Amino acid sequence: MGPGKRSAYVAVTVVCAVTVLATAGTAFASPTPPPAPSSTSPTPSSTSSAPSTPVPNKDLEAVREKLDTLYHEAAVATDSYNAAEEKAQQQSAAIVDLANKIVQGQKKLDELKKRAGAAAAAQYRNGGLPDEAHLLLSDNPQQFLDGAGRVLQGQRATRGLIAEMTQTQQDLEQYAADASTQWKRLEANRKAKDAARKKIKARIAAAEKLESKLAKEEKRRLAELEEEAAYQAQTSWLSSGILDEINGKASAQGKKAVSFATAQMGKPYEWGAEGPKTYDCSGLTSQAWLSAGDPIPRTSQEQWRQLKHIDVKDMRPGDLIIYFDDASHVGMYIGDGAIVHAPRPGRTVTIAGAGSMPILGVVRPDA
Structure with missing residues (x-):
């Protein structure tokens, strides 16, 4: 399975998330390299007057x-x-x-x-x-x-x-x-x-x-x-072998928050939005925890400032991972080295590797 052991809490409560995570085991716990970027453009059609110059x-x-x-x-x-x-x-x-x-x-x-x-x-x-x-x-x-x-x-x-x-x-x-x-x-x-x-x-x-x-x-x-x-x-x-150390079990509220967040997968990112049709990153996490009965600050920066900080090795599904030095992005840890998040304009709520962006730290809403 690659470095680290698979977290026991991968089967999140909604079928869509289970399906994604079942196929995402190699994507996040032992990622397979994506195809190497092509260095040439496709062969121009016979109707083209001249081939385009590849960037x-x-x-x-x-x-x-x-x-x-x-x-x-x-x-x-x-x-x-x-x-x-x-x-x-x-x-x-x-x-x-x-x-x-x-x-x-x-x-x-x-x-x-x-x-x-x-x-x-x-x-x-x-x-x-x-x-x-x-x-x-x-x-x-x-x-x-x-x-x-x-x-x-x-x-x-x-x-x-x-x-x-x-x-x-x-x-x-x-x-x-x-x-x-x-x-x-x-x-x-x-x-x-x-x-x-x-x-x-x-x-x-x-x-x-x-x-x-x-x-x-x-x-x-x-x-x-x-x-x-x-x-x-x-x-x-x-x-770093971090998954060997991460084995926390989700709390009852954490399971509810994960269930809500993963149920939003495929919905578009929209800045300033907090559902139900579109979300930005902190809109998704704040609404997920609100649905779990534990309101948290609206923005990723305030989530970082006000919520209890947790060591990465101690995190469990439902915890929030704050990214970048200015705490400008947040995702929810769902286990197996993965997060669910609303990435940016032009993207939809999706699952990604927890370490695919620079991690500032982890916070726990229901500490």
């Missing part, structure tokens, strides 16, 4: 590297877009909550003012005479003393009423200030989201333009170069 492999390799750079930059911008979108949603909710507090606070203040007005009117009707005068004018001293007690209670209640009015007014002022702050942050995140959107579209457009210049045969050879690069990276990763 040298070194030039195609430069194209591949350029495409990798453009799509990587688009992925970074997508993470920025998703983060700004998530924050904007949170701030919109906070503004609505503060608005409700302001409405309720104003109602409370109006009621307190009515009570204060009633207390002032009662005092006015009482003539505003001092206690000594009421004692001298009273025919029943005991009745006066009883009334004085009630007056004292009323005075204390009035002082409490004034204090409550003051606090409510301060609360209203604070709510208004908080709402203003949240609004400014919302506007800032909207601008950040727009800037990220423009960058994403520009990078994807540049990549598509670059690919559009290639002939059909050159695109085929370019695809072979991409497969070769992924194969070499996966082989290097496996050559």
Whole structure:
């Protein structure tokens, strides 16, 4: 079977994933080299006036590297877009909550003012005479003393009423200030989201333009170069014997997350998408874990920052592998040295070698 032992948890819960993984054992645990890229173009048809000049492999390799750079930059911008979108949603909710507090606070203040007005009117009707005068004018001293007690209670209640009015007014002022702050942050995140959107579209457009210049045969050879690069990276990763150490069993939630993620195979990548028809990389992983009953951060960078870090040798199906130094890509480990992920624009959710990209680290959503 090649380096490493086959993980016991390969039979993920959906038939499609089982089928893919059954044939993927050699692809990921002991990869078979892809066919060597062709160095010549196919023989031109008899109707061609002159044979086309094939693009040298070194030039195609430069194209591949350029495409990798453009799509990587688009992925970074997508993470920025998703983060700004998530924050904007949170701030919109906070503004609505503060608005409700302001409405309720104003109602409370109006009621307190009515009570204060009633207390002032009662005092006015009482003539505003001092206690000594009421004692001298009273025919029943005991009745006066009883009334004085009630007056004292009323005075204390009035002082409490004034204090409550003051606090409510301060609360209203604070709510208004908080709402203003949240609004400014919302506007800032909207601008950040727009800037990220423009960058994403520009990078994807540049990549598509670059690919559009290639002939059909050159695109085929370019695809072979991409497969070769992924194969070499996966082989290097496996050559360390890492699969001999990875034998973790999926948790109940991890199985659910894997089942959800593998059920999305074949669906197109779309930046900023989190299903149900299209996904970006972190949209897939966040929705998979949400379906398992354990919500996680929306972006790959926040998943890396907030979730518990796990040694690669300790990972188990359902764990998330974060890629590249800037944590701009994420895939879900499903066992046998493989991941399921949403790769990039123009691709669909698929299974790939866990070591086919530079690994930053592993995180566990249900640690």
